[in-house]
Amino acid sequence: MLLKRAPDLKYSDVTPRDIYMNRRKFLYGMGLAGGLALAGKNLANLAFPSTRAYASTKLPGVVKGPFNTDEKVTPEGTVTGYNNYYEFGTDKGDPAKNAQKFVTSPWSVSVEGEVAKPRKFTMDEILKLAPLEERIYRHRCVEGWSIVVPWVGYSFSTLAKLVEPNSTARYVAFETYFDKKQMPLWGRAGIELPYVEGLRLDEAMHPLALLTVGMYGETLPNQDGAPVRMVLPWKYGFKSIKSLVKIKFVKDQPPTTWNITNAHEYGFYSNVNPKVDHPRWSQAKEVRLPGFFKNTPTQMFNGYGDQVASLYNGMDLKKNY
């Protein structure tokens, strides 16, 4: 049962973490007191809770957005328990464990560069810039798995228009928050940090490009990129940068983390394309999680070709991978 909340809920109204966590501990305590029925197999679950163990709050006033797929939505536990967020560990289960104490409030995002009105947006402001829409998108990882997620947010262009990009702005550079203290496993990531991403301006301004503040009707869990991230459903997942702190409109194509790490394997565009293989594996098929079989055909632009193909007219997508 969902609690009814006033519609003017602020981001700062999020339940304090220790209270939330203590609630879990209390439940764990009850479970243990309940007897050894929970022992054995369940001990592992107590040590590594695979279910929701993060503070998330229901987002008020979410309306149905455009571009929704009618495919079956992936179970929430899959999306919260299987993450690539290397700052919190390189194993898919690491972020769910290690990002729980990540402090995401207060938070602000600096929007700067080739714009008429550079400014900092607080999280409260971001949540109120536009009506929050639910957008059910396919999400295809470069590694060959995919999920269907009901994201919550609004088109990035809404925010971009407020800062009034100059005619000189041709690209947008994005940056993830980075703090060695909060991300002690950063040294194992094997990638340069802070994590940076980039888009061509027309890509960023496309209505599909979603500035995302939630999923499954609630604020983003830390491991999924809280408190605000990008979601670009026609590109491989790593383009959808998490935990945004900086957005910069720039003249030249900005560097991007995976391209810096291995330019041969990860290009600037990284559009989902079943015909262009990753050098180490085929991209023709994907496994729809939490399934077993890698037998779902991957679609060009992840099935969003009708919307975005025109952005790439005349480009050789084998070269611009």
Added chain:
Amino acid sequence: MNRILTNKWTKVVVFLLCLIPIGILAWEGPSGWGANPTQFLEHATGDWILRFLAITLAVSPLRKIKILGLTQLIRFRRMFGLFAFFYAFLHFSLYLGLDRVLDFSSVWADVVKRPYITVGFTGFVLMIPLAITSTAGMVRRMGYRRWQLLHRLIYVSAVAGVIHFYWLVKSDVHLPLIYAGIMAVLLGWRVYAWFSDRGRKPARGTPAPKAASTVAAS
């Protein structure tokens, strides 16, 4: 220690211990395999191939450390090696059945085109003749020298396994490097033993002393 190792029940216990990894996977069931069960099982079995290869390769060096009194460890070497093959067979079957969904042509395309698959597949295929010729009867039929020469292929499989792992990770090579370090010690010891043994051996053609031949058997 050797008395424990020669006890007939020890073999049963060790055999059961070697089944624990697969036992845990089965016990956890699909709910314990996470969001991407196929990848989870591939990684779990992959880890155990490397571990059993390392355990198998550790038998000879451990036997040579006199104060440990583990010369009878040799009784378990075949079992360890076969368990490495067992987990490799599971690993390959998962890839074939779930990842490639029995699409043999795409498996072959992978083997030809993708270096990390090529090297992993090679490591696995080289273990097949070792498993087939692992019986005492086979040793007799082949003759010990030839049998031993064939079974040195495990060195290739171990190196191939580590390279396979190193090439498949995206950026965090931490764990593959640990395996590489372990294999380097185990294989390095053999190189060292071979050289120091050669130094001690009399000139070619004269029969080697007994002590030297046990080193060669490793």
